[in-house]
Amino acid sequence: MRVGIPRSLFYYYYGDIWKNFFDSLNISYIESPKTNQEIIDRGIKMANDEMCLSLKNYLGHIDYLKDKCDYILVPRISNFKNSNQTCTNFWAAYDIVKNLFPVNILHYNIDLEKGQTLKKGLYKIGKELNKNHHEIYKAYKYAITREKKRIKKNHIINLNKLKVNKTKILIVGHPYNLYDEMIGKDIIKYLIKNNIEVIYSDKFDSKITNPLSKKLSKDLYFKYSKDNLGSIIYCKNNIDGVIFISAFPCAPDSLANELAMRKLQIPHLNLVIDDSTSFTGLETRLESFLDMLGGSLND
Amino acid sequence: MIKIAFPHMGDYHIPANYLLSHIFPNTIVIKAPKITSKTIELGTKHSPEFVCTPFKYTLGTMIECLDEGANILIQMGGGCRYGYYAELQEKILKDLDYNCKVINLVTEGQTNIKRINNLLKQIDPKYSKIKALYYGFITLKMVKYMDKIDDYIRENIGFELTVGSFESLKEEMLITFSHVKSYKELYRAYKRYLKKFHNIKVHKPDNRLKIGIIGELYTIMEPFSNYYLEKELAKHHIEIKRFTNVHYLLFEKAHKYKKYKKYSKEYFTYNMGADASDNIARSKYLCEHNYDGIIHIKSSFCTPEIGAMPIINKIASFYHKPVLFFSFDSATSETGINTRLEAFYDMLEMRKDK
Numbered sequence: 142m143r144v145g146i147p148r149s150l151f152y153y154y155y156g157d158i159w160k161n162f163f164d165s166l167n168i169s170y171i172e173s174p175k176t177n178q179e180i181i182d183r184g185i186k187m188a189n190d191e192m193c194l195s196l197k198n199y200l201g202h203i204d205y206l207k208d209k210c211d212y213i214l215v216p217r218i219s220n221f222k223n224s225n226q227t228c229t230n231f232w233a234a235y236d237i238v239k240n241l242f243p244v245n246i247l248h249y250n251i252d253l254e255k256g257q258t259l260k261k262g263l264y265k266i267g268k269e270l271n272k273n274h275h276e277i278y279k280a281y282k283y284a285i286t287r288e289k290k291r292i293k294k295n296h297i298i299n300l301n302k303l304k305v306n307k308t309k310i311l312i313v314g315h316p317y318n319l320y321d322e323m324i325g326k327d328i329i330k331y332l333i334k335n336n337i338e339v340i341y342s343d344k345f346d347s348k349i350t351n352p353l354s355k356k357l358s359k360d361l362y363f364k365y366s367k368d369n370l371g372s373i374i375y376c377k378n379n380i381d382g383v384i385f386i387s388a389f390p391c392a393p394d395s396l397a398n399e400l401a402m403r404k405l406q407i408p409h410l411n412l413v414i415d416d417s418t419s420f421t422g423l424e425t426r427l428e429s430f431l432d433m434l435g436g437s438l439n440d
Numbered sequence: 441m442i443k444i445a446f447p448h449m450g451d452y453h454i455p456a457n458y459l460l461s462h463i464f465p466n467t468i469v470i471k472a473p474k475i476t477s478k479t480i481e482l483g484t485k486h487s488p489e490f491v492c493t494p495f496k497y498t499l500g501t502m503i504e505c506l507d508e509g510a511n512i513l514i515q516m517g518g519g520c521r522y523g524y525y526a527e528l529q530e531k532i533l534k535d536l537d538y539n540c541k542v543i544n545l546v547t548e549g550q551t552n553i554k555r556i557n558n559l560l561k562q563i564d565p566k567y568s569k570i571k572a573l574y575y576g577f578i579t580l581k582m583v584k585y586m587d588k589i590d591d592y593i594r595e596n597i598g599f600e601l602t603v604g605s606f607e608s609l610k611e612e613m614l615i616t617f618s619h620v621k622s623y624k625e626l627y628r629a630y631k632r633y634l635k636k637f638h639n640i641k642v643h644k645p646d647n648r649l650k651i652g653i654i655g656e657l658y659t660i661m662e663p664f665s666n667y668y669l670e671k672e673l674a675k676h677h678i679e680i681k682r683f684t685n686v687h688y689l690l691f692e693k694a695h696k697y698k699k700y701k702k703y704s705k706e707y708f709t710y711n712m713g714a715d716a717s718d719n720i721a722r723s724k725y726l727c728e729h730n731y732d733g734i735i736h737i738k739s740s741f742c743t744p745e746i747g748a749m750p751i752i753n754k755i756a757s758f759y760h761k762p763v764l765f766f767s768f769d770s771a772t773s774e775t776g777i778n779t780r781l782e783a784f785y786d787m788l789e790m791r792k793d794k
Contacts, residue, residue, distance in 0.1 A: 191746045191767065217710050226548065229520055229713030233747035236708045240751045250710065360527045362548050390490035392521050392743040399488040400528045403535060413490070 142270070144170040144247060145210035147202035150195060150234065151218065153316035153343075155259075157291055158284045159214060162263055165280035166272050171210050173202040176323045180205055181416060187241055194324065194388035194416055195317050196230050196237075203238055212247040213238070216262065222253040225351070225364035228393050295344040303379040305338045308434060311376060313342040313369045313398070314386035318414070325386050327420050328412065331427055332384075340380065342372040350375050358400055363393035370401050382434050383409040384427075408434060442563060445470040445505035446514040447498035450661045451586065452686055454618050459579040460514075463572045464564050470510045472501050475664040479504060484770045486532055493739030494522065494658040496770050497665055499529055506538045512563055517546035518657065520714040520744050578623050580690070585630040587685040589613065592637055594682055598674040599642040609636060644679075649733075649788050652681040652726035654719045654752075656738035656745045659768055660684050666737050666766070667774050669781075676785050681731065683722050684715065693718070707751055713744035723752045727759035732788050734761060740769040762787060 146152060146159055152172075163170045173180070176198055184201025192200075206213055217235040220226045235248050247269060249262025260281060267277035303309065310332060312319060319325040319341060332339050342350075347364075350371030354361060357370045373383060383405065387394035402409055410430045412423060444460055444467055446453070453471065460469045473479070475497060483500025502513050513533075517523035526544030533540055543559050545551055560567055589610070597606045613633045620626040651673060659665050661684065673680055688696075697711065700721035707724065708717050719736070726734050736752060738745040749765060756763040764784045766777065 189746055189749050191741065193743070219710070224548065229716070229744045230747060232710060233712040233716065233744065236710060236712055237747055237750060239709070240707060240754050358527060360524060360544065360547060362524065363521075390741045392492075392741070393524075395488050395491045395741075396521055396524050396528050399491075400531055403531050 142168070142212075143210040144168060144270075145203075145206035145213040146170055146172045147199060147206055147213065147215075148173045148175065149199040149202045149321065150231070150317045151216055153320060155216070158259075158263075158288050161284035161287045162267075162280045165283045166267065166270070166276060168270055171206070173205050176202070176321050178323070181323055185416060191390075193230065193391050194414060195315070195321075195391070196234070197416065198317075198321065198323070199234065200238070200241065203242060203244075207242055207244050212245045213242075214247045214266075215239075216248055217250045219250070219252040220254055221251075221364050224362040225367065226362050227364055228391075230392075292346055296346045296349075299340055299344045302338050302340050303376055307336065307338040308382075308431075309338045309340060309380045310382045310384055310434075311340045311342060311373060311380045312384050312386060313373060313401075315365055315369075315388075315391075315394075316341075316343040318386055318388050319343065324388060324414050328384070328386060328423060328427065331424065332431075335431060337431070340376065342369045345372045345375060347371075357404055358397065361397055361400075363397060366393045366397035370397060373401060373405065373407075377405075377407060380407065382430065383407055384430070385409065385411045387411075387413055389413050389415040442467040442512060443470050443510045444468070444512045444514065444563065445472055445502070445508075445510035447501040447505075448472050448475055448662065448664075449516075449658065449686075450663060451614060452583065452661075454614050455579045455582045455586070456514075458582065458618055459575055462575040463560070463567055467564065470505055470508055473504050473508070475501060475662070480770045486536065488528075490741055492521070492741045492743075493665065493769055494662075495525055495529070497658075497662070498525065499532065502529060502533065502540075502542075503536070503538075506533065506540055511540050513540055513542045515542055515544050517544055517548075517551075518714055519548070520742070522658075522714075523547040578620070578626055581623065582617055582620075582626060583690070584687045585626070586614075586617070587687040589630075589634065589637060590685065591682075592634075594670065594680040596640070596642045596644070596679075598677040598679060599644045599648070601641045601643060605640050606637070609633070609640065647792060648677065648679055649785075649792065650679045650681065650731045651733050651735055651788075652683075652722065652731045653735050653737065654683065654722050654726075655715075655736050655766075656742045657684050657689065657715055659737050659739045659742075661686070665739065665768060667768070667772070667777050669735070669737065669766075669777075672778065672781060678785070681726070683718070707755060712747050714742075716744035716748035719745070719748050720751050720755070723755050723763070724759075727755060727761045731761070732792065733784065734763040735766065735784075736763060737766040737768065740767045762791070 180201040181198060183204040184197040187200045187204055188197040203213055215235050215238045218227050218231045239246055247266055249265050250257045251259055251262060263281050264277055314325060329339055347368045350368050353371035353374045354367040356374050361367055385398045387398060446456055457469050479500035480496060482503050483496035487496045487499055515526040523546060526542045530542040545556060593606050600606055616629050620629060670680055700718055704721040704724045707720050711717055723734055734756060
């Protein structure tokens with residue numbers, strides 16, 4: 142028995158937890174490969190043409206996995222209490238996949254307002270895979286302690302980056318866009334090649350950044366956008382510029398990033414990535430942005 | 441001097457105007473100018489590029505209201521990113537050097553009396569709560585009656601013998617509604633007009649076409665944003681069924697969701713945001729109840745509806761029913777819509793003749 146883990150959307154938030162959890166339970170799993178043109182094309186074929194690039198991408202990964210495993214892991218994430226919703230695509234992902242693909246789906250629901258937690262979700266999965274209570278408990282503990290350590294480590298790495306004596310740019314975006322090979326990876330590679338210290342907005346501890354977003358936006362209720370805006374406030378005195386990366390047409394980003402850009406006093410660049418965006422166009426914009434930063438640094 | 445204004449949505453400016461002018465007798469309620477293509481141009485110019493269309497419509501109306509002297513704007517919210525419009529719109533308007541305040545009544549698709557009370561206090565700290573409750577009650581009833589009459593009109597307007605009789609009577613009714621003084625008067629007016637509407641002569645053939653309209657709430661309720669789709673269908677003598685109206689959103693949505701979920705549990709398990717899961721259940725209902733076709737309308741980039749579209753497609757192909765998807769943007773051309781609509785209508789006719 143093999144579980145398929147699509148390397149998109151939820152993977153970048155929960156991937157490590159899932160892998161550690163399955164490792165500890167002795168369940169074999171297969172991850173879809175890093176996004177390539179073929180996967181994007183598959184996704185576009187399956188998806189509706191107005192869906193956001195990240196969701197198309199996700200469907201492409203599922204299409205790749207559908208005949209390579211017995212189960213595909215598709216969670217549904219709705220909210221984290223206290224005005225921390227997610228995008229409605231995260232609410233609907235499970236139902237869309239269920240209707241579009243004739244596959245066995247392993248799923249759980251995170252809805253803290255109704256008491257559906259990650260713990261309950263992983264227990265549900267464990268039981269569906271015929272593991273007993275004790276085994277699941279051990280695996281859950283293992284995965285969670287690993288995850289906590291990872292968050293702490295990332296936070297410290299990011300903090301150390303802020304002290305480096307180089308041009309520092311904060312990249313603001315959702316991890317499923319930033320680290321995806323076809324969406325954000327090229328931009329980050331280009332920045333690193335040009336000797337820029339890249340700080341990722343999602344690698345801060347969200348317990349710290351989430352409340353800080355109140356300083357930019359009082360009413361915002363999208364959790365991942367809140368984390369992003371909070372990270373800008375958190376390190377705005379130590380960075381030289383901000384680059385916003387979002388997929389076209391991302392719903393929360395279209396409003397939250399616009400508000401942030403209108404309120405920010407730091408130089409910023411907004412990059413919206415489409416399935417037909419060529420990197421050459423982006424390169425020109427990045428180059429001029431870096432030139433501008435260099436200019437203001439020398440003054 | 442406080443001047444209140446709010447963006448348009450269908451005919452609902454009449455009850456809203458009624459409510460505000462009775463709660464705050466010392467303020468002026470500005471009636472927003474009718475939405476025109478200039479409004480949309482104005483809204484599009486100042487909006488972020490890939491925001492959904494209601495943002496552009498409401499922003500355009502707000503700017504026009506501010507030009508007429510309003511200083512407090514009221515915005516409703518929905519369950520999707522609609523709830524977050526107000527803050528960004530306020531910022532955009534401030535960047536344009538308007539001095540105003542945007543009040544958001546609903547956020548995250550939820551609201552409560554305490555929140556509304558706090559917001560109303562910002563307009564006038566000494567407003568009378570008893571009056572507010574009483575006129576709030578009348579307004580809600582008015583909305584209910586308007587929606588009931590609208591449902592009746594939608595079913596019959598395509599078959600009226602003298603063209604325009606429904607519309608002129610409806611206009612008359614809305615004027616009467618806006619001048620009522622008590623609930624009793626409203627109720628009597630409603631009964632009177634209901635009778636009058638039933639007395640209008642219609643000729644309904646047995647083999648008439650029936651179409652259900654589903655979709656995103658703003659586009660479906662604001663006729664300008666759907667290019668008067670319902671009127672266009674009525675011209676072709678089609679009976680129209682529409683589910684979404686303000687009364688539904690305020691009172692029925694919460695408990696109907698459970699029914700809908702049970703009814704179409706093979707298609708969705710969880711709430712998919714805003715009206716998406718409702719629309720899935722409705723399309724199943726339309727397919728099972730002998731409707732000839734479904735028209736799904738939304739503003740472009742409406743995320744929840746985009747998620748629902750593949751599922752609606754699946755239902756329609758399962759029941760062999762035609763479904764037409766419209767995605768309205770500020771740049772959509774009316775001719776294109778009419779062409780597609782006519783083709784759809786012809787196809788329905790041919791299916792019927794078989």
